[in-house]
Amino acid sequence: MLGRGQTGNTKLVKQMNRHLLISRLREYKRVSRADLAKLTELSRPCVSSLVDEMIREGLINEVGIGESKGGRKPILLEYNFRAKGVIGAVFEGSTLHMSIADLSGELLFNYGTRLSQPTNGETAIRALEVGVDALLKQSGFDKDRLLGIGIGLPGITQRTDGTISYAPSTGWMGLPVQQEMEERLNIPVFIDNDVNLMTIGEFHQGIGFGVRNQVHMYVGTGIGAGIIIDGQFYRGFREAAGEIGYMMIGPVGRTRRGEYGVFERNYSVSGIIEKARLILTGWNEDTSVITELMRQSEAGNRKAEQFLEDIYVHWAHGMVNMISVLDPELLIINGEMVNIGEQGIKKLNGLLAEWVPFVPPVKVAALGIKAGIIGAIQIVLEALS
Template sequence: MKKTTPQTVKVMNRELIINELRKHPKQSRADLAKKTKLSKPTVSEIVRELIDEGLILEVGVGESSGGKKPIYLTYNSRFQFVIGILIENDTIHYALGDMNGEIITSYGQKFPRYSEGSAIIDTIEKQVRKLLEAERITFEKILGMVVGVSGIKMDTEEIIRSSPTIKWGNINLKKELSSRFNIDVIIENDVNLMTIGEYYKGQGQNTDNFVYLFIGNGIGSGLFLNKKFYKGANNASGEIGFMMIGDRESEKKELGVFENNYGLIGVAQRLKELNVRIENDKGDSLLEILQNNQHHPKVKEILDDTIKHWAKAVINLISIIDPEAVILSGELVNMNEQSMNYFKETIERYVPQMPEIKVTTLGIKAGIYGAFHLALTDFHVAGFKYKNS
């Protein structure tokens, strides 16, 4: 064990005070002394330093209980910031978050399907600089960036494998972005981030074991088992797009058999082959188009077949994991009442125990919140290090 020094003790005490104010804002110095069990002089000295550094703010005066009026303190959640980026289907989603993991601003930008990885990186650089400039924030204030991408990440060289919409090639995305921005960067699977976001902010709260299922151009799932996110031996757990579900084997090495048949690209291709006039005046999703045109027997056949095979994947997952809940996202949120009933009935017919079926309320924001959580967990938070150490 390392020898405890006055400096390490001070670092620990700073961390105690900062974490207490992050969890419970608007406390006085006396409140902090009681909660942290530190002496009042120690608390006063550390609070003074943290106020000087900008990590703590004085936010008002309380009522006196006979002596001096207490001054309330709070953690300055905008002392630093995190950037979350989610690349999903044909859209790059950008978000800036504070140190409480809340979204300050966010927006999405479309890109052409099958773009080159280098073009995507150029776009990300341009948009991130534009975002920070609009918010008048310098890179010195950025704790780090987390980027969610479709496909399997990811070997020891940080090369992205099997992405359904981007030609990454041998680009090391983490290295490229780190060098362009000079900040810490984490690259993570997009569905993994969504799963983490649901656990902390969405339908996965207070649920120990659940499956998150995303249907888009690709198909993926995320797992929380015994309150812990499960990634697998090679960071590829939940890659259910590679399940052997569907008659046609994958013709593209970047797609698994299941997503080749029943991801949005595969279903759209089958619809295109029908040569049936399809009504879509409202810019609906692919599933909504199928549901709105199911008076055509062939369209109805594709719709029912698609829903049935999506249900088959859930049956397989439930049979192995026995989760408390399955959270649906992506194209699954567009199921109408008839489709949802067929989906649930198909599952219930075959599983040993039916879990609760939930629909995400966060949508794409689940991935952003997951990115923020990962950044705040993995990156060094300013203030936890004593400035003279």
């Protein structure tokens, strides 16, 4: 925090002071200029000058008269959450989901599209361009009112240099993904791992709200986890924490660099489907593979029943490993795992109780794909506040 008596680059100091004022206004809703000066420890002339500037820009509104504390009644100020917009986007398998939100993080309009396969960098960026244009048209926002876009991508994202260091499903490894997206979209871009963003979304608005120690396990095209420790998202030294797809769970075989990990190769949706095709009869692959395995198990397909049991056991192995190391107070399941229902959760809990001394509550994610979008919006707001 910069207050009186501190020096520095004038433009930088001013920008930091503006961010400080906005942060307090978002926290305290309606306050006077004098209150802001106390809350920020900035001088009253500094606060007054910045407030007047942001009123002209539409970022702050004067919303009425407050109670007098011995002098003139103060004019109350409120942050204009609709002054700017933020876009969140998440690539999930062959789909792109996007939303535009105001500065409070409220989702205003949504957009989704299926991507041609196999997806490459050009396909992905073109889909983002079309999606941004569609959201701007729906919302009535001008592009210059966008603060930025947060994008959830598969693989190990390196946020500091804007690359993806490891992503077998896309082949984007080592490429300047963020820079290329910024040049094409012409707005600030913030990238992160897709499961990380889902975890952040559930922590802020979903089933994990306020739980300070939690693990979010996602099974989709890949397998990943997001980790929150003592209220803070944990990324690890190389931002690779939670890459549980590389756990040695399932038939090991031979794995070369650049390929899926053992757990991911065998028990992600892709791995399960490959084996399910040999077991299931009359299955429409547009429906959930877990749902179909459950249905055919109940109908007497013994092989489907055995394979489903095998999946539960190996998913539970991954959970045991995380529980043993992290001792979370909540374990959230997402992706294909949401289809297991109460019966499946009961089965997982039974297995966990056999293998670890303390079993945290296992709960299904509440927000669906919105979790990743909310997380994407959150990282933009946090970066710019």
